[in-house]
Structure formats: structure tokens, C-alpha cells
Amino acid sequence: MPELPEVETTRRGIEVHALGHRIERIVVREARLRWPVSPEVASESAGRHIVAVGRRGKYVSFALEDGGHLLLHLGMSGSVRVVAMTTPPFRHDHVDIVLDSGRALRLNDPRRFGSLHYIHGDPARHPLLAHLGPEPLDGVLDGDYLHARSRGRRSAVKAFLMDSRVVVGIGNIYANEALYRARIHPARAAGRISLARYRRLAEAVKAVLAEAIAAGGTTLRDFTASDGRPGYFRQQLDVYGRAGKPCRRCGTALTERRLGQRSTVYCPNCQR
DNA sequence: ATATGAGCCTGTATGC
DNA sequence: TGCATACAGGCTCATA
Numbered sequence: 001m002p003e004l005p006e007v008e009t010t011r012r013g014i015e016v017h018a019l020g021h022r023i024e025r026i027v028v029r030e031a032r033l034r035w036p037v038s039p040e041v042a043s044e045s046a047g048r049h050i051v052a053v054g055r056r057g058k059y060v061s062f063a064l065e066d067g068g069h070l071l072l073h074l075g076m077s078g079s080v081r082v083v084a085m086t087t088p089p090f091r092h093d094h095v096d097i098v099l100d101s102g103r104a105l106r107l108n109d110p111r112r113f114g115s116l117h118y119i120h121g122d123p124a125r126h127p128l129l130a131h132l133g134p135e136p137l138d139g140v141l142d143g144d145y146l147h148a149r150s151r152g153r154r155s156a157v158k159a160f161l162m163d164s165r166v167v168v169g170i171g172n173i174y175a176n177e178a179l180y181r182a183r184i185h186p187a188r189a190a191g192r193i194s195l196a197r198y199r200r201l202a203e204a205v206k207a208v209l210a211e212a213i214a215a216g217g218t219t220l221r222d223f224t225a226s227d228g229r230p231g232y233f234r235q236q237l238d239v240y241g242r243a244g245k246p247c248r249r250c251g252t253a254l255t256e257r258r259l260g261q262r263s264t265v266y267c268p269n270c271q272r
Numbered sequence: 273a274t275a276t277g278a279g280c281c282t283g284t285a286t287g288c
Numbered sequence: 289t290g291c292a293t294a295c296a297g298g299c300t301c302a303t304a
Contacts, residue, residue, distance in 0.1 A: 002297095002298085003298090032281095034280075034281095034298085034299075034300090058298075058299095073298080073299085074298090075280095075281090075297085075298060075299080076281090076296075076297040076298055076299090077281085077282075077283090077296090077297080092282090109281095110281080110282050110283065111280085111281045111282050111283080111296090111297085112280080112281055112282080113280070113281065113282095113297080113298065113299075114298095115299095128299095128300095152273090152274085153274075153275095154274080154275080155274075155275060155276090159275085159276095162298090164298090164299080171297075171298065172296090172297065172298090173297095220296085260275095260276080260277095261276095261277075261278095261297095262296095262297080263295085263296080263297090
């Protein structure tokens with residue numbers, strides 16, 4: 001599912017084809033996404049050049065020459081492919097961003113939890129982005145920060161790690177993986193974890209995300225990069241999807257349970 | 273303020 | 289075989 005590494009993989013794939021190109025038009029075949037796609041997405045974008053392709057958390061942003069931005073979220077099942085404009089759309093191909101190169105950025109999203117917005121002005125002040133925590137790979141995230149933010153929090157550290165107001169980009173898969181690497185039990189109260197252990201956790205988060213990006217993300221079912229290829233990090237997952245299998249460190253069978261309505265897998269022996 | 277649960281949506285897997 | 293139900297997951301909103 002698209003977490004930070006999958007979104008970054010998408011961004012990189014798109015950037016090559018989008019940067020410096022003009023948007024000819026945007027075709028919306030299905031406007032009923034997470035939020036209805038506003039008509040101004042098409043009307044404000046047509047004829048404008050794309051001057052940057054960025055990412056904030058799990059959002060991809062297209063900066064347009066006049067200062068406006070398109071903000072794209074892949075939800076849980078979204079993907080973008082770069083196709084020839086003339087390629088017939090397939091099921092769930094909801095939006096085409098048609099470029100002057102004759103190609104189109106084609107958004108496919110079976111579950112329609114994704115979104116596409118046009119933003120006037122500073123995107124950082126948009127309600128969807130204004131309250132987001134720091135980027136995990138930007139250097140701001142460290143053990144001291146996580147320790148400070150978690151004081152007084154009684155909920156599970158896994159939920160804390162997945163809270164986008166604390167830090168962005170970490171969804172269910174990578175929360176499981178990072179906690180395993182840091183040897184922290186996912187159900188432990190966030191406010192009762194030491195600074196030393198948060199330092200380990202911060203490093204684990206950065207390492208697992210960086211490695212996943214290098215592998216092109218994790219493909220479970222829907223996700224493909226913009227060239228249609230899947231991500232290959234699945235083979236490197238230590239716990240997610242491995243319930244009942246032996247822990248790679250100690251051989252103990254991995255436990256699965258639900259935590260905050262999310263599938264949680266961990267080693268009952270080496271995660272404390 | 274934090275914490276929890278519902279709901280959005282479709283495809284796939286499981287149970288009867 | 290068919291039908292019903294559960295589950296997957298990111299995010300926001302409503303409620304405690």
C-alpha cells in the first residue's frame with residue numbers, strides 16, 4: 001500500500017516525465033474520490049507548466065508556473081502510470097493529466113480513497129498539510145524529538161508512530177517493521193519508552209524507509225511504479241505478512257494481533 | 273488535550 | 289456453486 005516509500009517511488013517515476021512540461025488538459029472520468037475532484041483542478045491547470053514535482057508525507061505535489069499546486073494522494077490503492085495519451089483507459093483509471101509530450105499521467109485507484117486538489121497559494125498552509133509532522137528522512141526526526149512528543153501519551157507506540165501529526169509517511173507496514181528493528185513491543189505505551197529506545201526507533205524508521213525506497217517500495221497487491229513495475233521490498237519485510245513464521249533474529253514464531261483495528265505483527269520474544 | 277471508533281470503497285479471500 | 293461476511297488500509301470526522 002502506498003506509504004512514504006511507495007509515494008516517493010511514484011514521485012521519482014513521474015518527475016522525469018512531468019518536469020518542465022505543460023499540462024494540456026486534465027481529464028476526470030470519475031470525480032468521486034476521497035473528496036470530489038473540483039472542476040478547478042482542470043480549469044486552473046490547463047496550459048500551465050509543471051516547475052517542480054515534490055512530496056510531503058504521502059502527498060505528491062505538482063508546482064505550476066503561476067504558483068498554484070496540484071496535490072495528489074494515492075489513498076490505499078492508488079497508483080500513477082505514465083502512458084501514451086492515446087492508450088485506452090482501463091477500469092478505475094479515474095484521471096489523466098495530459099502533457100504536451102503526448103503522454104499522460106494516469107491515476108488508477110480501485111478503492112477511490114485517493115484525492116486530487118488544486119491549491120491556490122502556499123500548499124504548506126492548506127488544511128490537509130498544515131498539521132503534518134516532520135519528514136522522517138529530512139534530519140529533523142530523531143530520538144529526542146520522538147521522546148519529547150510522546151511524553152504523557154498512553155496509547156500504543158505503534159499508533160503514535162503512525163500519527164501523521166507526529167511524523168509523516170509511516171503506515172501500517174513500516175510501523176511494524178521499524179518497531180521490530182528497534183526491538184520495541186508495538187503495544188507499549190508511547191509515553192513509557194526511554195530516550196535511548198526512541199533513538200533506536202528513529203534510526204530504525206529512517207533505515208527501513210530508505211531501504212524500501214531503494215527497492216522501489218513494497219507491492220502487496222495494487223501498487224506499481226509509474227512504469228508499471230512492482231516494488232521489491234516485500235522480500236525484505238521481517239514481520240509484516242509473516243505471522244506464525246520464525247523471527248529472523250531468534251526463531252520464535254511471530255505473533256499477530258489487532259491493535260487499533262490494524263494488523264500488527266511482532267516477535268513476542270525480542271520486542272519488549 | 274488525547275484516545276477510540278465509524279466510515280469511505282472495491283477486490284479478494286474465507287466461511288457456510 | 290453461490291452468497292454473505294471479513295479484511296485490507298490512509299485519512300478525517302465525530303464522539304468520549
